Amino acid sequence: MALKFREAEYKDVEALVNMLFDDPLGTLREDSSKPLNSAYLTAFEAILKDNNNELIIVENNDNIMGMLQLTFIPYLTHTGSWRCLIEGVRVQSDCRGKGLGTQFFEWAIERAKQRGCNMVQLTSNKARVDALRFYQNLGFEASHEGFKLML
Template identity: 65%
Template sequence: MTTDLTFAPATIHDIDTLVTMLADDELGQQREDTRRPLNQSYIDNFRAIEQDPNNELIIVKQHSQVVGMLQLTFIPYLTHTGSWRCLIEGVRIHKDFRGKGLGTQFFEWAINRAQQRGCSIVQLTSDKKRPDAIRFYNRLGFTASHEGFKLNL
């Protein structure tokens, strides 16, 4: 277990590192834009996330290096007796830090954050082309209880 971790909201100064991490696999390379200067849509959406009280873009640092990221979105529902859910998206651990338990600690932190916000469910999706990620989520206790659908616009 890694003990020298810091969890904090991302800042605009982290955005280059975050985009690089998002693009750091086969799927990410197909959908992210790593050209510089940075695509303005990343900056615009970072600002939108930053200003939305129901969204948190969180980084994890080891010493002063950003080694992971995820986004938490808190969603009110009428179902489940009018409960709140936490959606976890954009999960990345820097390739040099995978397999060291950092992801588990990050998810423990994220689940605790969801509980602090009064959520009764934590949900996420994972691309079927990421079997390692799916095994990781299963080990954490997540179950594939629903079939997910997406429509690209």
């Protein structure tokens, strides 16, 4: 399968929102109404304008198969290093279990290295048992306890 990794464009936003919604947790927190909720476009514009954020899609023959967001963060810790935060990971349900996610993460980790990062980190909802197992199989360690405060 010839995969293509690229930054998302305006024309992709509706398909990406649909992918976010097509998920047990996503149906509880995303808005699938049409026309597209303008908050998604506002967020997309902010991502585009920020040199430390990249919304990446993976596609085959112009069919979007997955997405993730990379955020590059400078830190004073670890001797003033950069790290890459991977969030918003989704793979189309009919594309799972075929090695696509592994290839996507290999690409993302290489991108983090290109940006000078010495660490890649992510969070995942504890209810996503398959995703947690996938990340551990890639070598990620559950080394920290995460906390969120919804505002």
